[in-house]
Amino acid sequence: MVQSYELFYWPGIQGRGEFVRLALEEAGEDYEDVARGPGGTDALMAALKEGPTPSFAPPFLRAEGMTIGQTAAILLYLGERHGLAPREPAGRLWTHQLQLTIADLVAEAHDTHHPVGSGLYYEDQKQEALRRAQDFTSARIPKFFDYFSRVLGEKDYLLGPELTYADLSLFQVLEGLAYAFPQATARALAQHPNLEALRRRVTARPRIAAYLRSPRRIPFNDDGIFRRYPELDS
Amino acid sequence: MVQSYELFYWPGIQGRGEFVRLALEEAGEDYEDVARGPGGTDALMAALKEGPTPSFAPPFLRAEGMTIGQTAAILLYLGERHGLAPREPAGRLWTHQLQLTIADLVAEAHDTHHPVGSGLYYEDQKQEALRRAQDFTSARIPKFFDYFSRVLGEKDYLLGPELTYADLSLFQVLEGLAYAFPQATARALAQHPNLEALRRRVTARPRIAAYLRSPRRIPFNDDGIFRRYPELDS
Numbered sequence: 001m002v003q004s005y006e007l008f009y010w011p012g013i014q015g016r017g018e019f020v021r022l023a024l025e026e027a028g029e030d031y032e033d034v035a036r037g038p039g040g041t042d043a044l045m046a047a048l049k050e051g052p053t054p055s056f057a058p059p060f061l062r063a064e065g066m067t068i069g070q071t072a073a074i075l076l077y078l079g080e081r082h083g084l085a086p087r088e089p090a091g092r093l094w095t096h097q098l099q100l101t102i103a104d105l106v107a108e109a110h111d112t113h114h115p116v117g118s119g120l121y122y123e124d125q126k127q128e129a130l131r132r133a134q135d136f137t138s139a140r141i142p143k144f145f146d147y148f149s150r151v152l153g154e155k156d157y158l159l160g161p162e163l164t165y166a167d168l169s170l171f172q173v174l175e176g177l178a179y180a181f182p183q184a185t186a187r188a189l190a191q192h193p194n195l196e197a198l199r200r201r202v203t204a205r206p207r208i209a210a211y212l213r214s215p216r217r218i219p220f221n222d223d224g225i226f227r228r229y230p231e232l233d234s
Numbered sequence: 235m236v237q238s239y240e241l242f243y244w245p246g247i248q249g250r251g252e253f254v255r256l257a258l259e260e261a262g263e264d265y266e267d268v269a270r271g272p273g274g275t276d277a278l279m280a281a282l283k284e285g286p287t288p289s290f291a292p293p294f295l296r297a298e299g300m301t302i303g304q305t306a307a308i309l310l311y312l313g314e315r316h317g318l319a320p321r322e323p324a325g326r327l328w329t330h331q332l333q334l335t336i337a338d339l340v341a342e343a344h345d346t347h348h349p350v351g352s353g354l355y356y357e358d359q360k361q362e363a364l365r366r367a368q369d370f371t372s373a374r375i376p377k378f379f380d381y382f383s384r385v386l387g388e389k390d391y392l393l394g395p396e397l398t399y400a401d402l403s404l405f406q407v408l409e410g411l412a413y414a415f416p417q418a419t420a421r422a423l424a425q426h427p428n429l430e431a432l433r434r435r436v437t438a439r440p441r442i443a444a445y446l447r448s449p450r451r452i453p454f455n456d457d458g459i460f461r462r463y464p465e466l467d468s
Contacts, residue, residue, distance in 0.1 A: 053324075053328045053331065054381075054384070054385065055331070056335045056338070056378070056381050066323075066324050066327070068327050068328075068331060069331045069335075070330070070331045070334040070335060072306070072334055073327055073330045073331045073334055076310075076327070076330065077323075077327055089300075089311075090287075090300050093300070093302050093307055093310070093311055094287045094302075096304070096307045096310065097287065097289070097302060097303045097304045097307045100304040100306055100307055101290045101303075101304060104290070104341075107338075107341060111345070111349075115345075115349045115350065115362060115366065116349065116362065116365045116366050116369060117365075117366065117369030117370070117373065117374075119369060119373055120369065125365070128349060128350065128362045128365065128366075131350045131351075131359070131362065132349065132350050132351065132362075135350055135351030135353060135354065136351070139351065139353055140351075144290070147288075147290050150288070151288065
């Protein structure tokens with residue numbers, strides 16, 4: 001059977017691929033997670049440089065003869081195609097703006113354990129990581145949570161009664177931060193019960209709940225974006 | 235006269251606002267750079283939290299009754315409206331994918347002088363900055379330049395004969411890196427003459443050339459994303 005979507009992302013971690021997986025799962029779409037199959041990493045590395053629209057890095061998605069890279073661009077595409085964003089321009093742009101702000105938070109979360117460079121081991125940048133994580137947990141998490149809490153307000157989802165891909169992504173970041181920085185995240189969520197409610201609301205959606213229980217959901221681990229290094233959580 | 239566009243960004247630096255300015259200038263559009271006018275910073279701070287689509291941070295653009303934040307989302311909008319991106323979905327997504335990869339490079343360039351936290355002074359993170367900049371100039375600049383050079387190939391612009399907003403943004407990054415890291419950038423550009431040719435091609439476009447000569451173009455300085463700290467260039 002030929003599946004509609006081929007997702008290319010590093011096997012073994014949720015990483016940025018997870019934001020795409022959540023959108024595909026919520027849409028109820030079948031997809032091949034190519035690099036998790038036999039010979040998958042070789043297929044990923046070959047596909048990375050192929051075709052007229054190569055990606056700088058995974059994830060990228062093959063769909064309708066296109067290859068689309070960059071998480072937020074993939075979600076822009078899937079959101080339009082599967083009703084995971086409003087159709088009118090203003091709502092579509094607002095969803096995308098929120099996604100890009102979530103992407104900024106994700107990049108900052110990553111850099112807590114890699115403040116010097118992604119090509120070096122954590123062990124070789126631990127001192128720098130301690131300082132960066134201190135700033136992240138004390139200043140950045142509260143600032144981002146304040147923002148998203150204000151946007152969410154009393155609504156069910158960021159845009160209103162209907163879920164968008166930005167809600168799925170915010171859910172994923174909250175999960176990741178709660179894994180990596182349990183103390184700092186619990187403290188920040190206690191200030192913003194509406195974000196905790198959004199997290200529970202997404203978790204309870206039937207397709208997401210089924211996905212989270214399935215073997216398709218890779219557990220959080222210390223190779224991904226969100227890593228539980230207790231010394232960085234304060 | 236009411237202008238079509240109001241741009242909100244920190245006065246005194248090019249920063250991320252510059253990517254929006256370049257698109258507006260190339261489109262020949264009139265715009266008000268609000269925070270550079272009298273009482274501008276107060277107007278910026280007030281506007282940041284107003285309305286149904288508040289931004290986490292500048293830049294944001296008011297247009298057609300919308301307020302759009304996040305540089306790449308603003309360019310997605312302007313690209314469609316002013317012919318600075320293809321109209322068909324595949325080309326529109328590819329332009330956006332390139333823009334998001336440029337945004338990743340911009341964020342990494344920023345973090346060379348702020349590897350610990352954007353809320354701290356450079357002087358308080360100089361040791362960390364030295365290590366991060368070493369990785370950036372030796373590994374990251376070459377990797378990004380390889381990628382964009384491969385995408386550009388023998389074409390005039392990244393997508394072909396027609397300029398898109400991604401070309402304007404790549405031009406701006408090349409200018410910024412050449413300011414901040416003159417040695418490392420010259421070395422990397424020498425490996426990729428097609429990128430240097432793109433830079434000259436954009437510089438020579440009549441509206442861009444006029445803009446660069448005008449007082450609207452803020453000079454690079456050491457408060458922006460691209461800062462010339464000689465100790466970081468190697």
